[in-house]
Amino acid sequence: MPGVDRKAMAALSSGHLATDLAQGSLPALLPFLKTEFALSYTAASALVLAATISSSLIQPLFGLWSDVRGALWLLPAGVALAGVGMALAAAAPSYPLIFIAVLAAGIGVAAYHPEGSKFANYASGSRRASGMSFFSVGGNIGFALGPVYASALILTFGLDGGLLIALPGLAVATGLVFMLRYLSSFAPAESPRVQRELAAKTETRGLVLLLFVVGLRSVAHMGLFTFIPLWEIHNGHGEAYGTFVLALFLFAGAVGTLAGGPLADRFGRRPVLRGSFVAATPLILVYVLVGGPIGVLAVTLSGACVIGTFGVSLVMSQEYMPGRVGMASGLSIGLAIGLGGVAALVLGAVADTIDLEAAVLATALGPVLALAVTFLLPPAPGRRIVGREPEPAPATL
Numbered sequence: 001m002p003g004v005d006r007k008a009m010a011a012l013s014s015g016h017l018a019t020d021l022a023q024g025s026l027p028a029l030l031p032f033l034k035t036e037f038a039l040s041y042t043a044a045s046a047l048v049l050a051a052t053i054s055s056s057l058i059q060p061l062f063g064l065w066s067d068v069r070g071a072l073w074l075l076p077a078g079v080a081l082a083g084v085g086m087a088l089a090a091a092a093p094s095y096p097l098i099f100i101a102v103l104a105a106g107i108g109v110a111a112y113h114p115e116g117s118k119f120a121n122y123a124s125g126s127r128r129a130s131g132m133s134f135f136s137v138g139g140n141i142g143f144a145l146g147p148v149y150a151s152a153l154i155l156t157f158g159l160d161g162g163l164l165i166a167l168p169g170l171a172v173a174t175g176l177v178f179m180l181r182y183l184s185s186f187a188p189a190e191s192p193r194v195q196r197e198l199a200a201k202t203e204t205r206g207l208v209l210l211l212f213v214v215g216l217r218s219v220a221h222m223g224l225f226t227f228i229p230l231w232e233i234h235n236g237h238g239e240a241y242g243t244f245v246l247a248l249f250l251f252a253g254a255v256g257t258l259a260g261g262p263l264a265d266r267f268g269r270r271p272v273l274r275g276s277f278v279a280a281t282p283l284i285l286v287y288v289l290v291g292g293p294i295g296v297l298a299v300t301l302s303g304a305c306v307i308g309t310f311g312v313s314l315v316m317s318q319e320y321m322p323g324r325v326g327m328a329s330g331l332s333i334g335l336a337i338g339l340g341g342v343a344a345l346v347l348g349a350v351a352d353t354i355d356l357e358a359a360v361l362a363t364a365l366g367p368v369l370a371l372a373v374t375f376l377l378p379p380a381p382g383r384r385i386v387g388r389e390p391e392p393a394p395a396t397l
Contacts, residue, residue, distance in 0.1 A: 008123035008186060009131060011179045012116050013138030015079050018172035019112045020139040022082040022105055024146020025165050026051055027229055027246060029090055031239050032154055037095050041230070041356070045348025047089075047102050048226050052344070054106030055113075056334035063114030063330025070187070072119075072180050074111045076173040081108030083169020090154065090162020108169075110334065117329035121318055122186040132318075133261025133311035137254045140307055144250030147229070151243040206378045207320040207328070213273065213373050214313050214332055215339035219366025220280060220306045224249060226344040227351070227360050228299065234356050235291065245296055249303035256308020264312045270377055273309050277371035280305040284364040288357060306367065319380035 030044045065071055085105030092098040117135065124131025149168075153161040228249060229242030256276075264272045283302035287295040317332035318325045343366070351359035 005123040005186070008179075008183055009120060009134050011176060011183065012075075012120050012123070013135050014172050015075055015112060015116055015176055016135060016138035017142035017145075018079050018169045019082045019109055019116075020142030021146040021149065021168055022086040022142075022165060023051060023109050024143035024250070025086050025090075025150035025162075026102065026146075027226055028147035028150040028239075028243050029086075029154070029162065030226070031229055031233060031242070032159060033098065036159065037098075039095070041348045041351045042345070043095070044230075045226060045345045047099065048222070048344040049342065050099050050102045051106040051109070052222065053342070054103045055110035056339070057110075058107060059110040059114060059334030060327055060330040062111055063118075063327035063334075064324070066115045066118055066326035066330075067324045071115055072184055074115045075180070075183075076176040078108045078110070078112030078115075079169045079176065080173040081105070081111065083108070083166040083173075087163045087166035090150070090165060091160050110330075113333045114326040114330035117314060117318075117333065118326040119183050119186055121315070121325055121329075122188065123183075130261040130265050132315040133257050133264075136261075136311035136314060137257045140250060140254035140257050140310070143225070144247050144254060147243045147246050147250070151240065155240065202323060203320040203378060203380060206380060207317060207331070209373055209377050210313060210316055210320060211331060213370045213377070214317075216366045216370035216373065217277075217306060217309070217313075218339050219343040220284060220302070220363045221366075222344050223347050223360070223363035223366070224284070224299065224302070224306070227347065227356070227363070230351075231288075231356060231360050245299065248296065248300040250307070252300045252303035253307025253310075256304030257311050259304075260308040261311050261315075264315075269312050269316050269380065270374055272312055273374050273377075274371060276305040276309045277367040277374065280367035281364045284367075285361070288360050288364075316380055 026048060030047065033039060033047070034044050062071070062074065066074070082105050085101050085103075085108055089098050089101035089105065092101050117132070120132055120135035124135075150162060150165055153164050157164075225246070228246040229239065232242035232245055233239060260272055260276070280302050283298045283305065286298035287302065290298070314329060314332050317328040321328035321331075343363075347359040347362055350362060
């Protein structure tokens with residue numbers, strides 16, 4: 001990837017992977033926690049809401065803090081807290097303690113993402129969409145590995161085995177500590193005058209519309225993320241099979257993210273967003289209404305469409321708000337997570353009051369509405385953000 005510093009991006013993407021691996025463990029925990037504590041669908045969905053709202057409400061504040069003062073230490077701290085919080089949720093002895101642990105994990109997620117996204121932007125040079133996609137794919141892979149990893153631990157060791165969910169985050173956090181000096185060398189030195197000029201370029205209307213797009217996309221993303229395992233169990237399959245289908249959905253999202261960035265750099269951000277939403281809705285409908293191997297193939301491809309534009313929308317938010325890259329990242333990622341959690345809770349209530357099929361079908365509405373909003377998006381003013389040449393550092397991840 002010309003213009004992208006691979007060493008910095010590998011470190012940042014690894015942190016993204018470990019953070020989202022912890023968060024991605026939650027849907028695999030839900031069936032086990034639901035059985036252990038006799039939870040309703042609404043109560044199970046509330047745990048998703050706890051993880052998502054805790055990060056979405058705080059994430060823009062972490063982003064603003066990052067822009068104003070700089071906070072590289074949030075990278076290792078966020079990764080570690082996300083892992084430890086989710087590990088404690090798996091082994092907690094009561095629903096209230098599970099809820100608190102999930103909230104803590106969400107705060108760790110909130111701490112990592114704005115700072116990680118900002119430095120991924122700096123390390124991407126002129127290939128921002130490609131670089132941001134490489135950063136984002138770490139999170140996609142983490143989300144995909146999380147259910148598999150957590151499910152394997154619990155099936156082997158029981159819920160107490162979920163304490164091992166903390167290990168990847170603690171290992172990566174240790175590596176990031178040794179990478180902080182290298183990463184700090186990418187931060188551009190900007191005068192107050194340049195900062196004022198960048199702040200004046202903010203495209204407020206574009207950013208607000210983009211946040212609507214991100215939130216609507218999250219109806220499908222977080223809805224399917226929450227309900228694929230439960231839907232498969234409802235259809236007579238076991239927990240392991242539900243986790244397998246969810247992993248296909250999420251791994252396809254990682255592949256779609258890798259493809260989405262270069263496509264956006266070549267053909268434009270908005271056409272790539274629109275194409276993904278056009279394909280997503282019919283694929284979700286096939287998954288629910290047709291089912292079987294064809295349904296599994298459809299939901300796998302829907303993962304590439306729904307999740308694959310994550311990096312594209314992230315870099316668009318930074319281009320709409322070039323003077324506050326960290327805050328833009330926090331708004332984009334935080335809103336995606338937060339509204340997705342609200343959607344998951346609402347869909348959980350739909351599953352309880354109507355049925356689970358209606359809830360999963362409702363996830364297809366998100367891409368339809370998001371597609372309509374993309375036609376209102378203005379062009380981003382854009383900005384090439386190039387940091388200083390990195391200083392050599394002996395330590396690597």
